[in-house]
Amino acid sequence: MxxxxxxxxxxxxxxxxxxxxxxxxxxxxxxxxxxxxxxxxxxxxxxxxxxxxxxxxxxxxxxxxxxxxxxxxxxxxxxxxxxxxxxxxxxxxxxxxxxxxxxxxxxxxxxxxxxxxxLASITSEVGIGGDMRSSLCAVEVADGRFALTKQAPTVSYGAYADVFLVTARAHADAPQSDQVIVTIPRADGTLEVTGSWDALGMRGTCSSGGSFTAHGHADQILPVPFADIAADTMVPVSHLLWGGVWTGIAADAVSRARSFLRASARRQPGVVPPGAARLMQAAGLLDMMQGRIHILLGQYDACHALGDAERKIVSTEDAGWPGGMARATAMNMLKHDVSEMCHRAVLQALLVCGMAGYKNGTDFSVGRHLRDILSAQLMISNDRIAGNTGALLLAQRSDLGTL
The missing domain is CATH 1.10.540.10 (Acyl-CoA dehydrogenase/oxidase, N-terminal domain)
Incomplete structure (x- = not known):
């Protein structure tokens, strides 16, 4: 990385x-x-x-x-x-x-x-599940002010955030896909947390649901349709930064497995520990994932300044950054593949460490890593992503598998 x-x-x-x-x-x-x-x-x-x-x-x-x-x-x-x-x-x-x-x-x-x-986001909504490209609630604007109420099934670290970026329909008569995003400091909104977050992994994200109500100035509505924000920024940046998180979890688990094998090798000089082959497989998975993420990060940064006017950028064509359906396909496949390969890498690390990895409280424990990495396949369901991406691939005319 x-x-x-x-x-x-x-x-x-x-x-x-x-x-x-x-x-x-x-x-x-x-x-x-x-x-x-x-x-x-x-x-x-x-x-x-x-x-x-x-x-x-x-x-x-x-x-x-x-x-x-x-x-x-x-x-x-x-x-x-x-x-x-x-x-x-x-x-x-x-x-x-x-x-x-x-x-x-x-x-x-x-x-x-x-x-x-x-900053936290409120993109999910009761009644639409995890489809962030649809909203039931609408932002109401009058006399330069807005009002908004949203029921969210999850708001990660919502009780601790200073600002919320909230999606909603652009107005009361807008279709569910005609959305805006509103930036709402905590002083302008009230989050009533409902339920609890007693989850298998990622337990510290405290992703409880809640009812959110806010009022503020109309200027707090970002001036670009959310469809464009999602396609150009939120989706690709999410998948690339999530990829960093997931490979970080996997890399630490694999590092613990290597330490375990080194300790075994010191006890039996000249004998290759039996888990060495699994370590190779896990390290190979990490290399493949990081290679893909590294290329896409380089392409993104080459053509995006992220508001820094001093940064030299080139066109998306010169950067090699895909557009349209090709970009959506690339991001979806990255998310799907990295989330699954990281799970495989952590599982290999557990098998290398054996009971020392299975038990909590040892230098080689990877139970927390395994529980945390399982969330990767659920954050935007891999089944949903696979179905949508298959449809995108059918519609594209570009060649597959070319170097």
Whole structure:
């Protein structure tokens, strides 16, 4: 994965401090199913919540590849913290890509960096499931003000977020697919949390459902249709940063398996441990996944400035970044394949470590990793993605399997 440094040694040290804090509290976050407050405080202290915000607005001006590298390192220490960080940066990317020409969002981008605001999204809705491209609720605008009420089955870290990006129909008479996204600071909204989050994995994301009500200025509505925001930014950035999180989980599990085999080899010099072949398979899976993610990150960053006017970019054609159905296909296949291969890699690590990996509390425990990585195939169901992507492939005329 891309070097996560944002400006040399100092930035790498900042990230290392966050990773150390996340690792120290990962087991208790998982065991207690609690928000990773210590790691989040460290992220704020190091200024990383504004990593992608342009330097001119007080941020670090990071590329998506740099942020993906951060997600990977953090998730290797604590998957919940890594996922929260990735989901925050997805929302930041949407604001930077589609809001900086508007005064309200230009000022808001500066606030993200200066105040280290934590952004969350409310895209799912009771009655439509996980289809973020449909909304039942509508934003009502009158006299320069808006009002919005939404019932959400999940709002990840909603009780701890400072700002919510909420999807809704553009107006009361709009079809379900005619959506906008509204940026709502906590002071403008009320989230009434319903239910609890006692999940198999990713327990620290605290993704309970809730009823959300908000009022504010109409300028808080991003000026671009959500269909364009989703296609151009939210979907590709989600799949690329999630890929960083998932490979981070897998990489840490495989590293534990290698440490286990090294300990075995020291006890029996000259004897190849029986799990060595599985280690090779797991490492190979990691290489394949990271190779795909690395290429797509490079293509994305080559043609996207993410609001940083000083960054030199090229056309999508020169960058090799796909468009239209080809881009949707590439992102869907990336999400599907990485989520499944990471699971396979973690499972191989467990089989290498045996009971030492199965038990909690050992240097080689990977039970938390296995439970966390299972969420990857459920965050936008792989079955749904496979069906939709198959239909996209049928409609495309491009050659398959060419180098």
């Amino acid at each position: 891309h070097d996560p440094a944002l400006g040399g040694k100092l930035a790498a040290e900042r990230l290392a401090r966050v990773v150390a804090v996340a690792a120290a509290h990962a087991d208790s976050v998982d065991r207690e199913g609690r928000f990773p407050a210590e790691a989040m405080a460290a992220l704020r202290e190091e200024g990383l919540l504004g990593a992608m915000v342009p330097r001119a607005l007080g941020g670090h001006g990071a590329t998506l590849a740099e942020v993906a590298g951060q997600c990977q390192k953090i998730a290797g220490a604590c998957a919940s913290t890594g996922m929260i960080y990735a989901m925050h940066q997805i929302q930041v990317a949407c604001v930077l890509d589609h809001g900086l020409d508007q005064d309200w969002h230009h000022t808001f981008a500066r606030r993200i960096a200066e105040e280290q605001l934590l």
